[in-house]
Amino acid sequence: MTPTPPREPPGLRPVSLHGWWLVFGLGAVGLASMAGLVLGPADLGVGRVLVELADGLPFLEFNSGLGERQQAIVWEIRLPRVVLGLLVGAMLATAGGAYQGVFRNPLADPYLLGVAAGAGFGATVAIVTGAGDGIGVLDPVPLAAFAGALLAVALTYLVGATGGRLDPVTSLVLAGVAVASFFTAVQTFVQQRESETIRQVYFFVLGQLRTAGWDEVVLLAPYTVACLAVILAVRRRLDVLGVGDEEAGALGLEVRRMRLVTVVAASLGTAAAVAVSGLIGFVGIIVPHTVRLIFGTSYRVILPLTVLFGGAFLVAADLVARLVLQPAEIPIGVVTAFLGAPFFVVILRGARRAS
Amino acid sequence: MTTISCRDVAVAFDGFEVLRGVDLDVASGGWVTVVGPNGAGKSTLLRAAAGVVAATGSINLGGRPVGGLTRRELARLVALVSQEPVVPTGMRVVDYVLLGRTAHLGFFEPEGKRDLTVVAAALDALDARHLADRVVDTLSGGERQRIVVARALAQESPVLLLDEPTTALDMGHQQETLELVNRLRSERNLTVLATMHDLTLAGQYADRLVMLVAGQVVADGPAAEVLTVEAVAHHYGARVRVIDDATGPIVVPVPGADTD
Numbered sequence: 001m002t003p004t005p006p007r008e009p010p011g012l013r014p015v016s017l018h019g020w021w022l023v024f025g026l027g028a029v030g031l032a033s034m035a036g037l038v039l040g041p042a043d044l045g046v047g048r049v050l051v052e053l054a055d056g057l058p059f060l061e062f063n064s065g066l067g068e069r070q071q072a073i074v075w076e077i078r079l080p081r082v083v084l085g086l087l088v089g090a091m092l093a094t095a096g097g098a099y100q101g102v103f104r105n106p107l108a109d110p111y112l113l114g115v116a117a118g119a120g121f122g123a124t125v126a127i128v129t130g131a132g133d134g135i136g137v138l139d140p141v142p143l144a145a146f147a148g149a150l151l152a153v154a155l156t157y158l159v160g161a162t163g164g165r166l167d168p169v170t171s172l173v174l175a176g177v178a179v180a181s182f183f184t185a186v187q188t189f190v191q192q193r194e195s196e197t198i199r200q201v202y203f204f205v206l207g208q209l210r211t212a213g214w215d216e217v218v219l220l221a222p223y224t225v226a227c228l229a230v231i232l233a234v235r236r237r238l239d240v241l242g243v244g245d246e247e248a249g250a251l252g253l254e255v256r257r258m259r260l261v262t263v264v265a266a267s268l269g270t271a272a273a274v275a276v277s278g279l280i281g282f283v284g285i286i287v288p289h290t291v292r293l294i295f296g297t298s299y300r301v302i303l304p305l306t307v308l309f310g311g312a313f314l315v316a317a318d319l320v321a322r323l324v325l326q327p328a329e330i331p332i333g334v335v336t337a338f339l340g341a342p343f344f345v346v347i348l349r350g351a352r353r354a355s
Numbered sequence: 356m357t358t359i360s361c362r363d364v365a366v367a368f369d370g371f372e373v374l375r376g377v378d379l380d381v382a383s384g385g386w387v388t389v390v391g392p393n394g395a396g397k398s399t400l401l402r403a404a405a406g407v408v409a410a411t412g413s414i415n416l417g418g419r420p421v422g423g424l425t426r427r428e429l430a431r432l433v434a435l436v437s438q439e440p441v442v443p444t445g446m447r448v449v450d451y452v453l454l455g456r457t458a459h460l461g462f463f464e465p466e467g468k469r470d471l472t473v474v475a476a477a478l479d480a481l482d483a484r485h486l487a488d489r490v491v492d493t494l495s496g497g498e499r500q501r502i503v504v505a506r507a508l509a510q511e512s513p514v515l516l517l518d519e520p521t522t523a524l525d526m527g528h529q530q531e532t533l534e535l536v537n538r539l540r541s542e543r544n545l546t547v548l549a550t551m552h553d554l555t556l557a558g559q560y561a562d563r564l565v566m567l568v569a570g571q572v573v574a575d576g577p578a579a580e581v582l583t584v585e586a587v588a589h590h591y592g593a594r595v596r597v598i599d600d601a602t603g604p605i606v607v608p609v610p611g612a613d614t615d
Contacts, residue, residue: 012449012471012478012487233463239450240457242443246407250437251510252430252458297445 015298017305025308029086032315036082039319041327042073049074080211084276085318086311087217087224088209089283091273093310094303095266096284097291098231101238101299102262103169109284110270113176113263114152116281117183119274122148123204124187128194141204142219142275148183149271155179157263168245168256206331207280209318216276227269228307234262238299280314280333282340287313289343357432357513357546358383359404363412366399373399374410374570379548383417383513386540386547388561390554390581392591396570397550398438401516404548405435416514430458433514434507438522438550440499442492448502449487452477455509470509477508480539496523500532508539515540517549521556529553533560554582558603566590578603 052064095110126144160175321332359381366374403410414421456470481501521529551557558578566574574581598605
């Protein structure tokens with residue numbers, strides 16, 4: 001074989017993620033995180049928080065002028081909560097984007113295959129059996145929620161894989177509906193029998209970024225990082241899937257394997273996020289669709305930006321949840337749904353016009 | 356040397372046999388067109404040859420059994436132009452044609468300069484370079500057809516399967532597309548298996564025609580042997596006249612008053 005002779009560059013510009021879009025996304029993350037650190041009942045001030053953060057970097061020493069209690073507010077209360085918001089938001093939003101791609105359904109969200117119902121069931125069982133009094137790593141509620149979520153998705157996959165004459169996507173989505181309804185029914189039944197715990201269950205269902213120091217972050221981070229990495233690695237293949245299962249297969253894509261890998265990563269990440277934060281809705285739909293509307297339809301662009309904007313959005317939503325009824329907190333799921341429901345309507349109208 | 360060889364091929368959907376006992380050969384660099392009435396199994400045959408539909412019997416591409424190849428290996432061997440390609444919303448032509456490079460890219464590998472060069476050549480071959488920045492779902496039927504063929508060319512596969520490549524096109528574009536495929540076939544030594552409804556066109560551009568009826572081959576040979584008045588009357592239920600022409604038989608429908 002002779003080496004290919006150099007030819008003139010073709011002058012074609014395929015879709016790519018522009019550097020300044022990433023800068024924009026990182027800026028949103030920075031801005032939301034700063035707001036999350038600075039705003040709250042204790043007034044700390046932007047400058048002093050910045051200096052305090054710089055002081056936390058290795059080999060650097062600064063005096064922020066914050067007292068010990070204020071320093072603890074930054075390092076042990078607000079920063080872990082901001083980081084948790086970034087992780088959960090990035091994971092839910094990106095999982096939503098991945099589901100939308102892999103199911104070619106713009107209204108798919110990370111709870112499509114029963115993750116939410118399964119987690120709700122698991123958490124409810126843990127709460128009503130009185131196991132849910134601990135906190136942090138030893139709290140059985142997130143563990144039970146995680147197990148329930150994985151159980152539900154696994155059931156959905158088992159049921160959906162035997163869909164007979166339906167196409168695999170439809171059969172999986174319908175299996176998700178059935179499994180979710182089943183788990184919701186069982187969860188309601190369990191909860192009705194132990195009505196004094198309804199308030200706790202209710203808080204789980206609406207979601208809350210509850211932190212006790214860094215425990216939740218440490219628990220969640222490995223799942224989030226691994227699952228996000230897998231989803232980002234398949235983003236080009238999600239574009240290939242845009243031409244349908246059969247054509248994508250003819251182009252050389254192992255469609256079933258690719259769908260399985262994506263669904264496992266998105267579901268595992270979602271299950272981990274839901275276990276620590278409860279059922280925060282709409283993030284998985286709002287964020288990827290906003291990114292799509294602004295930056296285009298390629299998953300090569302959508303997914304990396306969704307990671308950033310998902311994190312920023314949830315930190316901002318958490319801020320609203322903390323501040324609106326200060327000192328009480330409203331569940332963050334209420335905030336995301338309040339913003340998400342009208343947005344959903346806009347997406348629906350846009351989709352109808354386009355078809 | 357990439358031949359297509361089908362022996363005793365059968366495909367069943369839900370227990371209903373769509374193809375049975377199909378034997379078919381295409382020589383390397385040859386062009387065979389499958390004709391037959393609606394529902395004869397023409398598309399299914401092509402999809403089986405592309406490995407996207409499970410079939411029994413044996414289908415070999417260049418001597419390698421389709422069933423034993425990975426999707427990636429298969430895509431480097433055979434490109435399929437579907438009858439009704441799915442057009443993703445909002446995707447630009449350059450990105451759409453680049454999808455043809457999927458089987459040539461490693462797991463983490465982005466498209467490189469060589470892929471773009473191949474895409475540019477495919478667009479040039481179809482005189483569609485100027486469409487590169489257009490969005491696929493805003494193209495006309497004829498433009499879209501050319502883009503889909505460009506994507507197949509970008510696959511750089513020696514076997515090209517064309518499922519009704521001219522149905523969406525007017526007469527001028529039909530000729531243009533088929534001339535183009537013929538030119539590419541000789542330039543790139545492609546082996547072509549196509550399906551077509553227009554019998555006259557089918558005869559003009561193929562080395563051989565295969566007539567498929569109810570999932571079985573009923574005739575296989577040069578156009579003049581396959582396209583007879585009796586065969587068309589019998590299998591299509593159509594009254595036609597067949598005019599012998601230097602370019603091949605011309606099949607003309609004959610209107611008639613008796614409809615019984």
